Amino acid sequence: MFLKLLLNIVIICCSSSLGNKLANRYVYRIRDIRTLQICFAKLETEILYYSTFLPDALENVGKTTKDGVGRFLFDVSKNLKDKNSSSIEESWSMALERSREYLKLADDDYDVIERFGCQLGVADRTSQRQLFEIIQLQLKKQEKKAEEERARYENMYRSLGFLSGLTIVIILF
Amino acid sequence: MLNLLETILYMMPEELQNIISSIPSFLSDDLEEIRIRELRPLSIISGGKNYYIDKYGNPCLSPTHGYIVTNEQTQRILQLISNYSIYALEDELRNGYITLKGGFRVGLAGQTVLENGKIKTFKNINSFNFRISREIKGVADKVMPMIIESDQIMDTLIISPPGMGKTTLLRDIARQLSNGFEDFEGVKVSIVDERSEISGSYKGIPQNDIGYQTDILDACPKAEGIMLLIRSMSPDVIITDEIGRNEDIKSIEEAINAGVRIITTAHGKDLNDTLSRPTLKNVVESGFFHRILILGNSKGIGTLEKVYDGRNMKELLLCPIKL
Missing domain, CATH: 3.30.450 (Beta-Lactamase)
Known part of the structure; x- marks a missing residue:
């Protein structure tokens, strides 16, 4: 009897945590998008007001940001500073590809960021300013989209996790 | 290298x-x-x-x-x-x-x-x-006695066609004046390096040896830079290259009047060539510069062809010397 109860609790815990995990994806996505917005604003200051060279600017921003986003920017700067370094597009997309392991962004977020990276540092100050304006707008849009998805799916996955656990328990016993 | x-x-x-x-x-x-x-x-x-x-x-x-x-x-x-x-x-x-x-x-x-x-x-x-710019230390050895007279640095204009080692010479003069040498104690030198060529500055740090007592204003327009340095860095000597515009001349006159020594360069084949440019003609003829050095290549690149005393236009050099 006791063992049965324990098993029931384990099953419900597992399925709830699975549900939570799926639900948290939506929360973390919003968190990452917001961090990106802050980081790109910092990068904008470094580039437009201090005229810091891009690899140094990325490193500075990367260092002062703890999250995965910081790790990603630091990664790009490392790629650029490498002796046999590649172009900015390559460095950016290589780091972005690796970041899929630790950032919880959706595919369309990645598209936006990828396009932004290709334009970074290749033009004069005026165009760079426009580029930053555009990326902030786009990230705002992505953030809104992520919010909507979170509102729709977060609770659903959480309850789904718990309820499916419950269903299994009822069917089994 | x-x-x-x-x-x-x-x-x-x-x-x-x-x-x-x-x-x-x-x-x-x-x-x-x-x-x-x-x-x-x-x-x-x-x-x-x-x-x-x-x-x-x-x-x-x-x-x-x-x-x-x-x-x-x-x-x-x-x-x-x-x-x-x-x-x-x-x-x-x-x-x-x-x-x-x-x-x-x-x-x-x-x-x-x-x-x-x-x-x-x-x-x-x-x-x-x-x-590839060349840093040749000691290239100014033979020039130094000519621009220093009884411990006083002379206001100097170096005239040379492009590629005759004008900037290389200027750089070594800066180094020697700043560090000092036999019988000469170093002085405070300031460089207005409009084209980043004298000091070769990267991120504001000079990559060439331009002396211990040298301050550089990198990538700064000459006229503004000279005025700024007089006010801020109290230099004994200001070094700058390729003067030519009216405002350059004005600020140089200002500096000389403020008691700061000036060493500078101008493009030209010889003295007559320089005198054909109205702005330079005025400043040379008014005797602002105490020494006028002409570079050329009669004995190879970097030959000191002539040296004039700017106040009375007397030639001070008997024959061209290779630096």
Whole structure:
């Protein structure tokens, strides 16, 4: 009897945590998008007001940001500073590809960021300013989209996790 | 020399790196320029002569055998020399050159974008000229006694055609005045380095030895820079190069009146050539400069041809000397 109860609790815990995990994806996505917005604003200051060279600017921003986003920017700067370094597009997309392991962004977020990276540092100050304006707008849009998805799916996955656990328990016993 | 070439190599795509590093040493030792032009053969200037380079790094007689530089390569060079940051180099681009770590300069050419009739920026940059500047310590040894008279530094104008070692000489004069030498204690020197050529500054740090007591105002317009230095750095000597505009002359007069010594240069074949330019004519004839040095190449590059006492136009040099 006791063992049965324990098993029931384990099953419900597992399925709830699975549900939570799926639900948290939506929360973390919003968190990452917001961090990106802050980081790109910092990068904008470094580039437009201090005229810091891009690899140094990325490193500075990367260092002062703890999250995965910081790790990603630091990664790009490392790629650029490498002796046999590649172009900015390559460095950016290589780091972005690796970041899929630790950032919880959706595919369309990645598209936006990828396009932004290709334009970074290749033009004069005026165009760079426009580029930053555009990326902030786009990230705002992505953030809104992520919010909507979170509102729709977060609770659903959480309850789904718990309820499916419950269903299994009822069917089994 | 080798280090400098290495720095340049970092600025090249891999294939060009391999080619340039296999240029035979009899050419690379006297290397003055590496010229890269899109869709045309790679060439170098060594010992004053142009050589086309083939894909094995050997000089070849006919340009048709030279290694042809591609568009991807020039774009890559642009990214590398700008450190992926075109926006940070807007002003440099407008002047057509970038100063790199190590103090050497890369000249650029391409299509210019105009705004109000002035160059705003470059686009489609496709020609690069890597200029290897030479730091020759001691080149001013023979000049120093001429510009110092009983411990007083003379206001000096150096006149020379391009490529005769004017800047190299000026750099060594700065170093010697700043550090001092036998019978001369160093003084405070300030340099207004409008084209980043004297000090070869990278991120504001001089890459050439210009002396312990030297302050540099890098990439600063001469006239404004001179006035700023008089106010802020209390220099004994201000060094700047290639004066010519009216406001330059005015600020130099101001400096001399403030008791600061000036050492500067101007383009010209000889004294008459300089006197044919109205702005310079005035300043030379009014006797502001106490010494006028003429450089030339009658005994090879960097020959001191003539030295005048600017106050009475008396020649002080008996025959040309090689520096």
